[in-house]
Amino acid sequence: MDVADKKRLLREMLFARRFEERCYEAYVERKIGGFLHLYPGEEACVHGVMEAARPGFDYVITGYRDHVHAMKCGADPRKVMAELYGKETGSSKGRGGSMHIFDVEHRFMGGYALVGGPFPLAAGMAKAVQMKGGEEIVICFLGDAANNQGTFHESLNMAALWKLPVLYVCENNLYGIGTRIDRSTAIVDQYKRVCGYGIPSAQEDGQDVEKVYAAARIAVEHVRSRQGPYFLELLTYRYRGHSMSDSNAYRPKEEERMWSKRDPIIMLRDRLIEAGELTREDFQDMDTEILDYIEDEIIAYAESSPEPKPEELERYVLAENDPWVHGGRH
Amino acid sequence: MAEMMFWEAVRRAHDEEMERDPLVICMGEDIGVVGGTYKATTGLYDKYGPERVIDTPICENSYTGLGIGASFLGVRPIIEIMSVNFSWLALDQIANTAAKVRYMSGGQLTAPCVVRSPGGTAHQLGAQHSGRMEKVFMGIAGLRVVTPSNPRQAYGLIKSAVRCDDPVFINEHEIMYNMKGEVPDEEYFHPLEGSEVAREGRDVSLFGYNVSVHWCLQAAEILAREHGIEAEVVDLYALSPLDRAGIRRSVARTHHALIAEEAEPAVGVGAEVMAILDEECFYELDAPPVRVSAATVPIPYNHTLEKAAIPNAGDIVAAVRKMLGR
CATH class of the missing domain: 3.40.50.970 (Thiamin diphosphate (ThDP)-binding fold, Pyr/PP domains)
Incomplete structure (x- = not known):
């Protein structure tokens, strides 16, 4: 990874951080409804992994903490914000919301709100890729708590059995909603859990984007060269509660302080400053520019976009004018 | 064919x-x-x-x-x-x-x-x-x-x-x-919506789907042969969406309706058909419509109990005779 890439990644991660923080404000202002699961603290995970993959070409699927994943795949941030505002211009036309961002054009195949639901969907997309013979891989990002669902075991078994081209990335943020991992899970090291399926795996520091990138290159290469699935565990931490309705009281303050010292953005920034590639002023300018862009372009777009029309309530339930519904004769 | x-x-x-x-x-x-x-x-x-x-x-x-x-x-x-x-x-x-x-x-x-x-x-x-x-x-x-x-x-x-x-x-x-x-010998595509009239009749509409269509057909034979009642049997092969228009058309001919289902009555196909009859056929009906459903029990192993839990053609015949007073 050269310096230009690192600077771009720093910018992308800072943008992701500021975008999510702005979502928080909009939620408090009641511009955004429903549930809102934010990503600050975990930015290095998706950015490091996707840097090693091909965003917009490889298929990506994830859970409900999905805004940043969609944008890293190429989704227009204005449309993501408009979706959170429930607008017709949103990425899912206001029908999905925060937990259901989709951008199929950029092969972001969706955020899903049932924990562990995407495991088999990812395997199925990999089955389709395998049948069609493309070079794509499927990348499934989920949290550590999803690994206690049956779909984790069922899907990894099938992925291994049929050598499906799927990379499972476990963003281990140590908590399943409010329950700490060692209170819910017999084996805390998640990468060890896939050994029973003969799937190669690794554990990496999820706060250091360069380390994530290096680990992901090995994982992506394994999957793309059609050697079967791979499981990559990234140790990370979310700064906010599970969702906006979570007071976050269950986490020791000392633990939060410790993780804040390993902030993925600050770590990369300081490394670039030490190497003489960036000044504090550069970083400050970058931040200001991002904040202005979010306000002037993204929020303005979401605010000024129209609501969906009530008369279109029942659109998208079923296919429109599908001839096979009538036996194909019309 | x-x-x-x-x-x-x-x-x-x-x-x-x-x-x-x-x-x-x-x-x-x-x-x-x-x-x-x-x-x-x-x-x-x-x-x-x-x-x-x-x-x-x-x-x-x-x-x-x-x-x-x-x-x-x-x-x-x-x-x-x-x-x-x-x-x-x-x-x-x-x-x-x-x-x-x-x-x-x-x-x-x-x-x-x-x-x-x-x-x-x-x-x-x-x-x-x-x-x-x-x-x-x-x-x-x-x-x-x-x-x-x-x-x-x-x-x-x-x-x-x-x-x-x-x-x-x-x-x-x-x-x-x-x-x-x-x-059919040639390729055939069945519609995914609608219903089929499996037997025409003027006295009562028997709505069934899947296995209960066959109970309705058997019941219609018995009703015709033994009681002079001509039942129409409507096969609701599409359960979602249900064929409201088809249900309406049949009841407009017979003015009597029965729905037979193999499942328990609560929140089922029968309940849904009854709601459609109420919403769309109320003034066409000459008698309250009837549901013939399974008993509300986990299906027992014992053969006699199992048979008792599931309706049959005889139950439909009895229900129709009661409805028509014949």
């Missing part, structure tokens, strides 16, 4: 669609090497190979989810769930993913998959293998539900379901696979 067994009609539909389109696959427990518990996929493994005729592990939710995921990228999976009782385990992927993904993605992504599964009471299979789940599936927005009562419908419904862009649940019946019936 050749006669074939129900399972042969199911098999023929699979074979033709797989022959036509290399992206049509079938998957399920024991469907490949074994050829399916009810022989519905016999010979397909040898013809199309293990990549397209997939013997899955016993994990209904995830292999159904795998099929749904494949359908996102243009694969057309025919997913068999060996017994509808096991589809409870797959409900998350069917209801939360397949049925909702088009809507929650604002129309960007669809799950054009077919899930076939036999249910119903067979022969002393006990409480956990005698489920009737059509009522569960028909309440899910975004999912089409059809249920064939004969080999022709079984064949034609699968053909249309594979090509339709919506997810379709096909509710079959365990005791019907060896039933014989005529199937």
